Amino acid sequence: MPIGGSSPAVRSAQAERTAGAEVEQPGRHGTGRTSRRVPRGARAERLAPFVLVAPAVLIIVALRLWPLLLGVNFSFxxxxxxxxxxxxxxxxxxxxNDPLFRTALRNVGLLVILLPVAVAIPGLLATFIYLRVPGHRVFRGVYFFPAVLSPxxxxxxxxxxxxxxxxxNTALAQIGLGPIDWLGDPGIAMFTVVGVHIWATFGMALVxxxxxxxxxxAALLDAARMDGASLPQIIWHVIVPGLSRTIQFVFVTTMIGMLTSMFGLLYVMTSGGPEGSTYLPEFYVWIQQGQMNRPALASAASTVLFLIMLVVGILQVSVLRRAGRED
Known part of the structure; x- marks a missing residue:
């Protein structure tokens, strides 16, 4: 055996171990070609959500976003x-500079002020039904019935x-109150139409x-009752925080409905009168497009209506979220 060296057999064994380590090292550190290859099943799982969402995204882009962009461009x-x-x-x-459009914007402000009432009514009725007041099954059907009627x-x-x-007015006269011009008084007509709209649509919010x-x-409600909480305290401290996300959703959808779904009522009940006091941006858009034949001006009014709904919706969600965190 040579001095200071290794025998040929030992050197051969060491060379084999070194070669084996060099072959195994890429796989151990994840740098080899085999470790980078993703299984077909995992790749399909990654692509599945995009494939499922793609049709809905294409429909939204083709039928919503693209027409919206065309309308904004047409308004210029x-x-x-x-x-x-x-x-x-x-x-x-x-x-x-149009007095009718300024009136429509003021009426939008009125809708924002009356929005809590439009949300509180179905919320309270849903609370009574949930607490199983006598006749709650009948009330559920009666309250929803107006929602299926045409405006x-x-x-x-x-x-x-x-x-x-x-x-x-005949009933009011029986109790000594004078007749009220519900639809002919400019100071009352808008409140009348909004009240009718709330009555006709709160069934969806109730659901x-x-x-x-x-x-x-339900354990929270039982605990509150055992602690002696009154019904207003249960509603404010238990039900409202527990339904915060539902309340946010109802606020936004109700506001959108009040801005975009009152055309039928306005057309039948007041036709924008008296003296233009019941104009809303949606009704103004129809007048400019359908009667005045001014589609570009109607597009501008539609763009303003979209921005109003966007800003009001964002503000509502932010305020309600802040109130929920404070509670």
Whole structure:
């Protein structure tokens, strides 16, 4: 055996171990080609959510976002002799100078003020139904029934009831109150139409609240009752915090409905009158597009309506979230 060296057999064994380590090292450190290969099953699982969401995204882009962008672009063009030409912000300046559109914006502010009432009514009724007041099964069907009626039918019914010589004024006269011009007084007409809209549509919000109650922990209600909490305390300290996300959803959807779903009532009950006092941006858009043949100005009004709904919705969600964190 040579001095200071290894035998050929030992060197051969060491060389084999070194070669084996070099072969195994890439796999051990994850740098080999085999370790980088992703199994087909894992790759399919990663792509599955995108494949499932893709049809909905394409529909939203094709039927919502793209027409919205076209409408915004069209609002910067002219009408009549200037049809198709770029006019900048002329349409928006004309909107701000139009008394009818300013009235429509003031009415939007009125809707925002009345929004808590429109949400509180179905919320309280859903609470009573959840607490199983006597006859709650009958009330559930009765409260939802107006939601299936056409706004045209609802408007026609209330036109008869709220007429100057209608049943409501006749009943008021029996108790010594003078007749009220519910639909002909500019100071009252908008409140009347909003009240009818709330009556006709709160059934959907009621269903949403009842669905939210199904996620509420009943043990909290039982504990509150055992501690001697009154019904207002239970509603404010137990039910409202427990339904915070449901309340946020109802606030936003109710506001959108009040801004975009009152055309039928307005058309049948007041046609924007008296003196333009019941104009809303949605009704203004129809007047400019359908009667005045000014589609570019109507597009500008639609863009303003979209921005109003976006800002109001974001503000509502932020305020309600802040209130929920404080509770």
């Amino acid at each position: 063009t002219g009408d009549g002799e200037r049809n198709g030409t770029f006019v900048g912000f002329d349409n928006y300046a004309e909107l701000l 045209v039918i609802v408007g026609a019914i209330f036109n008869l009831m709220l007429g100057f010589d209608g049943p409501l 949403v609240f009842l669905a939210g109650f199904s996620t509420l922990d």
